[in-house]
Amino acid sequence: MTNPTPSQTVGPFFARELIWSDGGTVLFPGQGERITLKGRVVDGAGAPVVDALFETWQADASGKLPSGGEGDRPYGYGRVSTDADGGYAIETVVPGAFKSQGGETYAPQISVTIFARGLLKAVQTRVFLAPLEAIKDDPLARAIGDPERIRTLIATRDPANPRLYRWDVRLRGAGEAVFIEI
């Protein structure tokens, strides 16, 4: 076994290099009600993280894992940078639940990777598009245990707009999101 190449920060200067046009619109071969996942990334002082690279990877509305792509874009992948308010927005579908080969059920979720200046390695997590009571058997929810910490990973549906899910990510401090090592 060889050691992996160490991670280094993405730094502040990637906006023109890594951002795809329409990277905030996630493509799938099938249908599904389009929704927007949006929120803010903030640091340990609650200040906006204005220069994060925010990437998402998810199953389609039926829970099928994406393969292939369309035109010059892969299915299932979103990529945006945060704005001057730390905000991001991903237009996509609510993913379906899916199962592992071992039979574990994964609740509707989007895998998220965040890179930024000041992050020497990316933070990774999973955001749930389902309420707490619906994800109790999910492998990550079980690994976390504490409902207060699980709540840091739940996107809440906007009562005034059912097509909008809100999820804020605090990198450090009170309300810090749960980050995972996979």
Add this chain to the structure above:
Amino acid sequence: MAGTRPADVHPPYLYPDYNSTRLRAPAQPLVRVAPSPLEAAGPAFPKAFVKESEADLTTWGTSAPLGEKMVLVGRVLDEGGRPVRRSLVEVWQANASGRYPHPVDNHDAPLDPNFLGKGQVLTDDEGRYRVVTVKPGAYPWQNHAFAWRPAHIHLSLFGNAYAQRLITQMFFPGDPLLAIDPIFQSVPEAGRRLLIADLDLEHGVEGVALGYRFDIVLRGPGATPMGV
């Protein structure tokens, strides 16, 4: 599987000498979970995603960019030494003067109208990639007094699985600025050598460009119980 993993060569989140980590590093320990079936798979970049011309950063303008022309070659492998095939490698960098064409880069060094500093390539069936560029310049930054980043090329890798996703930086051999760079120094000693390219003259172009080799190792099947 913790016992079978190689030494952790990744930097910590919190490395106070690199000021920006102080408010951005998570304070809670990571929750370790097996990759989900989703994370054991990864995005498939259609061939059309990458144009052949994007592997040459020196032909973007109307004439050649300033600086020392170089060819960067390498292989992308997993921890078991297997090639990571047809995977996306993105590169970006400062120009030869140490300036990025980015609105927040206010370093008082000239932009080069013939250099954007951005390229991408898919690895071949042996995991190989090849990029033509110019050697980036060092540049000052605000981290501490007299702070200068050593010359570096940023690389972004997707591997063949989401769990392999990596962004890193490649440095040049013999650079005295490595000793004072907290971003490089944040890497545990066992990992630092892995971030430095080797001079590889034979992969350069005689009389035209210096060659450098930088191999990249991503997590592999042994790293996870899922067989990523």
